[in-house]
Amino acid sequence: MTAAAVELDCVSVSYGAALAIEELSATFESGSWVALIGPNGAGKTSILRALCRLVPFTGGMRIEGRDARTLKRRELARLVALVPQIPETPPSMTVAEYVLLGRTPHLGYFANETHGDRAAAGRALERLDLLHFASRILGSLSGGELQRAVLARALAQEAQILLLDEPTSALDLGRQQSVLALVDSLRAGSDGMTVIAAMHDLTLAGQYADRLLLLDRGRVVADGTAGDVLSAPNVSTYYGADVRIVHDDDGVFVLPVRR
């Protein structure tokens, strides 16, 4: 169970002259939840985009033991599902149609969904408690419902690795917790998915992830559990924030302090 889901070896990503990721090496274990944290522009999203091959990168990348560079796009999409920060949700598409699009990597180029694909999308809808919304159009959903629909689409992809880019940034506190609990259940359940999530909220990142990777200007500056990474000096140095760190039985809390 401790096989590596993702192995990065000196991966660099650049946009023109700007280097977003600089020679990053890391191994993400199967079934783990890794949170990518760091200030704006640290390179969190760039790592996720490189893992989906949405940006060119240099260095070595193995996904589920296979060289990511030689995989066909369709094969890669069967291994890795991405939930973007601001997903495109065509307002007049129904939830069922939207979730079915998650089956695309399993379909031939011209093929239509089979019985099995519809059942897989149906399971994803059921899993995210969206069956009653199946025929609703996306434009009529609330922010929380929409986020669940996007997760359901990623789930219908039946990939082993789930990439989340700021999955809770548009949600209120209660919905943030329910989405994260849901993702955690996917990981812990029979699916045993590996979760790699760029996260903004440090306290929530510490509570849900088993491992935190603190990035700054494209480099990993701290790597470990919440207790190791979420220290006042780290947060102050890399976020330029004044915080108080509280440790108790429920985890590590990062509290902003007014300057």
Next chain:
Amino acid sequence: MAVESLRSRPLPRAEPRGVLLRWAAGAGLFLAGSLVVGLAVGPVHIGAGSIIAAALSHVPLIHVHSSLDAVQRAVLWQLRAPRVVLAALVGGMLAIAGSAYQGAFRNPLADPYLLGVAAGAGLGATIAIADGSAGTKSAIVPVAAFAGATIAVVFTYALGSSAGSGRTTGALILAGVTVTSFMTAVQTFVQQEHTNSLRDIFTWLLGGFSTATWHDVIISAPYILASSAVLILHRRVLDVLSLGDEEAKSLGVDVGRTRLIIVTAATVGTAAAVSVSGLIGFVGIIVPHTVRLLVSTSYRAVVPLSLVVGGGFVVLTDVLARTVLSPSELPIGVVTAFFGAPFFAIVLRTSRSIR
């Protein structure tokens, strides 16, 4: 009992809306009705019943006798039938190409005209007619129209991509306007240089089916049918493209190649249609958006229904074009634009909600 109730519980399944039977049947009836009207209307009276009987008399194994006399038969099969069939093919092609362009470019206002395809085809056809001595019936005209159309859409796309990184609606439309203006300028220049073929060029440009023959149907139908088949096969992929390039890629779609195939197919078909009918605007906008507003925004419905409804629409506008000022004919572009312009205004006003 427990097992039984477990088994009877329906498994959850996600169903796309697709094309509901009643809409498919409705569109089919609209096309069939338009064809009958197109065959029936004209100076020589031929009743709808006689037309259906005459059509059935050509079907093997069904013994129906046509009640038409020789003149009626000639009018029906040599004048009206090729005209109506060609109008249906061209209308269907322009509409399905419009729906494909809108999906491939994620731009509700994209149509063969706006991207410069029709102007490019017009330029190609003009050069062919002006330089060749064979006139509008030359076999080289469709080839030249296709080449012009291809050059136009490549220019538009390259210009739109470099000006707005391929994502903004405005940059693409401006690029189309630019290419259209340029192509039209060159086309006008070539046309004025060859005054001896002015009449042929003008007849071609104004668009219409007054000179339609079975030959036109035969040379354009293979392109139109093949292009339409390719576009219909892409109807589900077009829905994936509506999520944007990045998400479509993350779902395993080779976006660049897919867009190229779709645009190529739409361009081939449009060029073939334009080469036998001249320039007919607005069909590619009106028909797909009407389907979106009435049926569904999913390309699974929009693409195939646009083909069928577009065919019927152009057959009917052609009937208007040849009857309003009878015995002279209005250019069909005048009729489609007369209905198209107000409709286009509505689409513009609501385009934020139409994808």
